[in-house]
Amino acid sequence: MKITFLGVGSAFTTRDYYQSNMLVRAENGAGLLLDCGSDIRFMLAEAGLDAAGPGSALDAVYISHCHADHIGGLEFLAFSTYFGGERRALKLFAQSDLLGKLWNESLQGGLGRIQGRPAMQLADYFHCRPLPVNGRFDWQGIGCQMVAMPHLANGAEVVYSHGLLLGEKGRGQFDAFISTDARFCPDAICRLAGKAELIFHDCETTPFKSGVHAHFDELCTLPAAVRSKIWLYHHHPDPPQDPQAHGFRGFVRKGQEFSFSR
Numbered sequence: 001m002k003i004t005f006l007g008v009g010s011a012f013t014t015r016d017y018y019q020s021n022m023l024v025r026a027e028n029g030a031g032l033l034l035d036c037g038s039d040i041r042f043m044l045a046e047a048g049l050d051a052a053g054p055g056s057a058l059d060a061v062y063i064s065h066c067h068a069d070h071i072g073g074l075e076f077l078a079f080s081t082y083f084g085g086e087r088r089a090l091k092l093f094a095q096s097d098l099l100g101k102l103w104n105e106s107l108q109g110g111l112g113r114i115q116g117r118p119a120m121q122l123a124d125y126f127h128c129r130p131l132p133v134n135g136r137f138d139w140q141g142i143g144c145q146m147v148a149m150p151h152l153a154n155g156a157e158v159v160y161s162h163g164l165l166l167g168e169k170g171r172g173q174f175d176a177f178i179s180t181d182a183r184f185c186p187d188a189i190c191r192l193a194g195k196a197e198l199i200f201h202d203c204e205t206t207p208f209k210s211g212v213h214a215h216f217d218e219l220c221t222l223p224a225a226v227r228s229k230i231w232l233y234h235h236h237p238d239p240p241q242d243p244q245a246h247g248f249r250g251f252v253r254k255g256q257e258f259s260f261s262r
């Protein structure tokens with residue numbers, strides 16, 4: 001399994017970083033997109049990936065939550081695959097409530113009506129794979145375990161982003177954990193560090209602390225053994241911090257690839 005960071009930036013990033021979406025490649029070359037933000041057209045082009053063409057390696061998409069830096073490219077992907085000659089639907093993995101919100105609150109406006117066909121649904125574009133909260137699924141022989149991470153609380157509800165443990169190796173161990181978008185949850189991260197070889201954690205690097213992502217200063221309070229497993233991403237352009245000096249692996253670079261062998 002390989003994980004390539006197509007982008008590593010925040011929602012407000014530049015072309016030098018792109019938004020934080022990843023591509024997981026299975027041994028057979030098939031690709032799973034981890035989130036599909038507004039920058040995805042450019043990310044796929046830079047990675048040499050055609051979303052819809054014949055023989056496209058893209059097989060599936062996993063969606064963690066409904067912010068546009070994670071879903072803003074889905075209309076492009078849906079139309080590209082639907083009208084792209086082969087009419088090749090990708091698998092779409094997401095927590096089941098999130099799938100409903102994804103359609104009803106975000107995608108329906110653009111994808112719901114097309115020329116000559118009434119009442120299009122999400123299932124007309126994707127092979128939907130609804131998953132339970134903290135569910136487990138297999139993709140191309142790669143075991144994936146979802147981990148609901150609190151992303152924001154608005155006083156009425158807590159909105160979760162569904163992180164992923166990837167590459168199940170048996171005995172509850174995995175190759176990697178990807179936080180997607182998560183508030184600082186030290187207990188959860190310490191627990192997950194016992195399950196994953198590497199942790200990729202979103203990291204806010206600006207002086208302003210939004211509270212919806214773990215901030216660099218907060219992540220610095222984790223035990224040294226946990227920090228030594230963590231790569232940081234979803235950062236602001238030109239972050240001033242020095243992750244290695246604080247015991248982290250580093251900031252992930254756009255295009256950086258991580259390989260995991262069986």
Ligand SMILES: [Zn+2]
Pocket residue numbers: 065067151161181
């Ligand atoms: Zn978000």
